[in-house]
Amino acid sequence: MRFRNDTRGIGVARLFFSLVTSVGLGLAAGTAFLIVRGPFFAGPSLAPFPMMAALAVFIVGIVVLMWGSTRLFGVGTGA
Secondary structure, eight states, rough: OOOGGSTTTTTTHHHHHHHHHHHHHHHHHHHHHHHHHHHHSSOOOHHHHHHHHHHHHHHHHHHHHHHHHHHHHTTTTTO
């Protein structure tokens, strides 16, 4: 099955990549708040190991966000 041939309604592929993009955005925004809340919002900073875990999840969230959004909008398909 080719993803770009799904032309009925919103399409299963567009729905899936919208969900992937939303999950990536949620991961990136949630962990970004955990990383900057100490220095910028006068809250407690995370300990070193949870801070590194939050940074790793932030990077994964950015990668998932970019992958989902490029597939959703068809960037690089040559269409």
